[in-house]
Amino acid sequence: MIRFSLHCAQEHEFEGWFRSNDDFDTQSKKHLVTCPVCGSHKVEKALMAPSVTTxxxxxxxxxxxxxxxxxxxxxxxxxxxxxxxxxxxxxxxxxxxxxxxxxxxxxxxxxxxxxxxxxxxxxxxxxxxxxxxxxxx
Structure with missing residues (x-):
């Protein structure tokens, strides 16, 4: 599973878990990814720092x-x-x-x-x- 930082067109920030990058893309194209604050389907991945475990x-x-x-x-x-x-x-x-x-x-x-x-x-x-x-x- 991959955790993505996401944001909608209204700049609400939230997280989502997906099996892969392609899984996010597929769900997004089908309007299955929505903002939990405003319900917008215009959701994009935000820039994220990689998670590194020391x-x-x-x-x-x-x-x-x-x-x-x-x-x-x-x-x-x-x-x-x-x-x-x-x-x-x-x-x-x-x-x-x-x-x-x-x-x-x-x-x-x-x-x-x-x-x-x-x-x-x-x-x-x-x-x-x-x-x-x-x-x-």
């Missing part, structure tokens, strides 16, 4: 990513320690808890995409619990 920035990014992964691992560990594993019955049990048919408690388990969609449509608060390669050891 070694120092990469090191900072690696440290931040490592910290984020460790925090996610900590959250997953705490959930597993303090919640009940209900396996494939997750959707059914989450719905029972939500509607007061079962005692309030933390649970985790597995659910299909359709089950997740249905739970969200019913207003059941859920979130995915990440698994990491070392979880399978």
């Amino acid at each position: 070694a120092r920035q990469k090191d900072k990014m690696a440290v931040a990513m490592s910290k984020m992964v460790n925090e996610l691992k900590d959250v997953a560990r705490k959930v597993r320690e303090n919640a009940d594993y209900v396996g494939a019955d997750f959707a059914e049990e989450a719905r029972k808890i939500h509607f007061g048919e079962a005692d309030q408690r933390g649970i985790y388990g597995e659910a299909s995409g359709d089950e997740v969609k249905s739970l969200l449509e019913d207003g059941v608060d859920i979130m995915p619990l990440p698994t990491f390669p070392e979880d399978h050891n």
Whole structure:
């Protein structure tokens, strides 16, 4: 993906993400690129400085990513320690808890995409619990 700095005929500045330069050109010719401020279809690319990542920035990014992964691992560990594993019955049990048919408690388990969609449509608060390669050891 390429991020372009864009501006419209009214000089409103904004950004857009495209698969390629040709993708921007194709969408622009079809009037699919519009200014989010005024709705103008007369959008052009603005001059941009290239985005260059230095070694120092990469090191900072690696440290931040490592910290984020460790925090996610900590959250997953705490959930597993303090919640009940209900396996494939997750959707059914989450719905029972939500509607007061079962005692309030933390649970985790597995659910299909359709089950997740249905739970969200019913207003059941859920979130995915990440698994990491070392979880399978």
